[in-house]
Amino acid sequence: MQVSVEAALRRGNLLLKSVPIGLFLLCLLATILLGSLKVIPAWSMAVGLPAGMVVAWLWWSVAVTRWRIWSFTHVRNINELMDLAVNDKLIWAESSWFGRTEIRTRAQREMLQQLAFRMEVDDEVRDDPAIPDRTCIPYSTVYHVVLLIMWLPLLGFGTYMVRGTDAPPWSAFLVIAVGAWLTFDAARKLRDRSPRITISREGITLARKGAFAWGDLWDEQVITIGSGKSSRTVLKFHDASSGVQEVDIDDLKTSKTGLRHALKIHRYRWTLDQPAVGGQVPRS
Known part of the structure; x- marks a missing residue:
């Protein structure tokens, strides 16, 4: 079954980013928890950080080859996919030394050699009726509403500093000025639909x-x-x-x-x- 470049990138983000991050955090939290419960010596908690990094890197080193083979056998535009995977930091560029840390079995190396011809095939582009004649991209409403929710309390806190604390006046007015500018900027972009x-x-x-x-x-x-x-x-x-x-x-x-x-x-x-x-x- 052929899948899109976008679907392959989503799969790559899950396998090559999300899972390694999860494994890293799991190792780190496990050593902290076991150390706090005195199951392991307290000094062992310091091992959690490097251990998590090693486990995460080992997962990536093994999973990246599996993802490559799956991509070569399921994705039509393999050149586009590989370029975007490098841009999205899922894989290393061919010239990078870190690319040598990929772990491949003999069978996997042979399979990748057999699939290498896919890189010589030109990518195919087809029109998409869902894309309008003009794609117009304005400011994000949700993004700037969130900013307003964040900056308005800052403006209120500056006002409170003037009346309810012994803080130096200049510091209170600085907070008010920063809060006012950030609030104004978010409100301006929220109203701008161009x-x-x-x-x-x-x-x-x-x-x-x-x-x-x-x-x-x-x-x-x-x-x-x-x-x-x-x-x-x-x-x-x-x-x-x-x-x-x-x-x-x-x-x-x-x-x-x-x-x-x-x-x-x-x-x-x-x-x-x-x-x-x-x-x-x-x-x-």
Whole structure:
């Protein structure tokens, strides 16, 4: 049964991210619990951190090969999948030393060698009627409502500092100023329903940056930069005249998967409008 690239990525995120994180936390919490109950020596609790890391890495090293084989036998666009898997940090790039930590049996190595020809097959793109002629992406309502709920108490706390505490006036006014700005910014974006990103068969239009035609663009990516609380998800592409363009999408009404799909379909529609080269026409 053939599955989509998106479904394969979801499976990869479960096997190669969620499970290792769960195993790491389980090892860490187990040693802390057993140490607090004096089942193991107290110093053994310090072993939980490195033990969890080793167990999580071993799981990834074994599971990643199984996921690769499953993907090669179930996914049509294997080149797209492997590129996105590297971007999403499910697997390491071919040039990375860490890729050598994948654990493979002899049978698995032989199977991957037999399936290697799949990387030579061009990816296939088909139009998706569910994607409209223009994909307009505004600010996310839910995201900014949550921000308002977070920042309004900060504004109230600053007011309380002025009247109900002995805190220095400058510190209270600083809290009020920060709270007021954050609240105003969230409210402004909540009311702004204009599209921040518009994608069509003509190209990509970014608010305050203008339009970029498909013919001048290459290497469109939706990637997560950084890790943990400092991570952010961005739309990134190269433009022939203005260079690299990058826009955060964390506060927009879209998802990494949805935006990637929209970019692929709209660019494909643009290729259909281009003159045939060498008597060939794009596949539909």
